[in-house]
Amino acid sequence: MDDTDTDAVLDELFAVIEDRKERLPEDSYTASLFTHEKGENAVLEKLGEETTELVLAAKDDDHEEIGHEAADIVYHLLVLLAMKDMDVADLRSELRERR
Numbered sequence: 547m548d549d550t551d552t553d554a555v556l557d558e559l560f561a562v563i564e565d566r567k568e569r570l571p572e573d574s575y576t577a578s579l580f581t582h583e584k585g586e587n588a589v590l591e592k593l594g595e596e597t598t599e600l601v602l603a604a605k606d607d608d609h610e611e612i613g614h615e616a617a618d619i620v621y622h623l624l625v626l627l628a629m630k631d632m633d634v635a636d637l638r639s640e641l642r643e644r645r
């Protein structure tokens with residue numbers, strides 16, 4: 547997989563998140579984060595939980611679990627960006643500026 551493939555995966559996931567934010571389908575986990583009674587705390591708590599789980603997986607040197615938790619974090623991070631009316635492009639440009 548090259549850089550272009552990686553970008554496409556993130557862009558496609560972000561587009562799905564934006565779609566859920568706009569349409570708020572009832573059966574969507576993503577939509578439930580946008581309408582949660584805890585407000586933005588729902589996704590913030592999730593990010594905290596997933597980060598703790600990632601740390602534990604790393605301490606166990608459990609590569610499969612590390613991959614799983616890292617993906618959970620990226621997904622919830624993209625939901626947070628969408629919630630803040632930001633874009634995956636903001637993340638990409640911030641990373642690019644650091645090169």
Ligand SMILES: N=c1c2ncn([C@@H]3O[C@H](COP(=O)(O)OP(=O)(O)OP(=O)(O)O)[C@@H](O)[C@H]3O)c2ncn1[C@@H]1O[C@H](COP(=O)(O)O)[C@@H](O)[C@H]1O
Nearest residue numbers: 559562563566573574575576577578592595617618621622
């Ligand atoms: N990438 C994800 C993704 N990663 C994690 N999750 C959900 O995040 C939730 C929390 O993860 P946990 O590891 O805490 O799982 P859990 O122990 O069941 O958590 P609890 O719900 O019980 O708190 C789970 O319900 C996962 O299904 C995701 N839900 C959706 N996506 C993507 O979003 C798309 C749209 O999904 P919907 O919004 O559901 O249509 C999907 O096609 C996926 O591409």
